[in-house]
């Protein structure tokens with residue numbers, strides 16, 4: 001059975017694994033991202049992890065999931081490098097070709113999570129879905145029949161978090177105002193709480209005090225309702241078979257999932273025949289999805 005490496009590059013950590021063609025993990029590695037503004041340092045970290053995971057193994061290639069706009073055809077980062085300083089415009093494939101003998105494929109991190117769900121998870125039996133990964137921000141991916149990932153004409157498709165939900169609303173890190181990411185993300189729950197109470201506390205504490213703190217309850221409920229409204233918009237644009245919702249915030253979904261569904265049903269013009277599903281893979285989704293792209297695209301390297 002073939003083996004590939006899947007790497008999940010984040011602003012704080014790089015996680016990697018050697019993965020079999022059936023999705024089984026053979027080896028794992030993890031390191032702190034040296035997010036210091038110098039992309040050559042991160043390229044060396046990626047190459048070191050590839051070398052570590054492939055030592056003594058026959059490996060077909062390495063897939064790398066990265067934040068930002070990713071030109072997956074040429075393996076480079078476009079104008080936005082996500083939460084990695086200095087990462088925009090890095091030619092990852094060319095940089096790694098000097099450091100590692102293995103062929104490399106690159107993809108946006110939310111697209112990797114969607115590729116994982118399509119391969120092994122909640123999207124396995126679906127021909128189309130929209131995935132939302134909700135953590136610090138809100139990432140998105142669009143999976144279409146036949147095509148698979150819809151990358152857009154400039155590799156900027158499915159940047160769903162930067163759809164404008166509230167005209168002239170909260171300022172976003174992308175430069176726009178009122179992006180859905182400012183209302184439907186972990187950071188948004190914290191912002192909601194601050195607006196209500198004047199106090200800044202972390203999202204985990206807000207979620208934990210849902211039953212005892214009225215401000216916490218309102219902050220999470222508003223997040224859930226705003227997310228439900230956004231799903232109504234997405235339904236009208238894409239009409240997928242399902243929405244798959246993943247990312248760190250779904251760990252607390254028992255307290256907000258029903259509110260989100262109810263708001264979606266109340267707001268959308270036709271709530272029938274669409275499923276809203278939790279993602280089945282958490283932190284491993286990025287690595288699995290990146291590896292799946294190596295298995296799926298033998299000629300694209």
Ligand SMILES: [Zn+2]
Nearest residue numbers: 162172174179
């Ligand atoms: Zn934005």
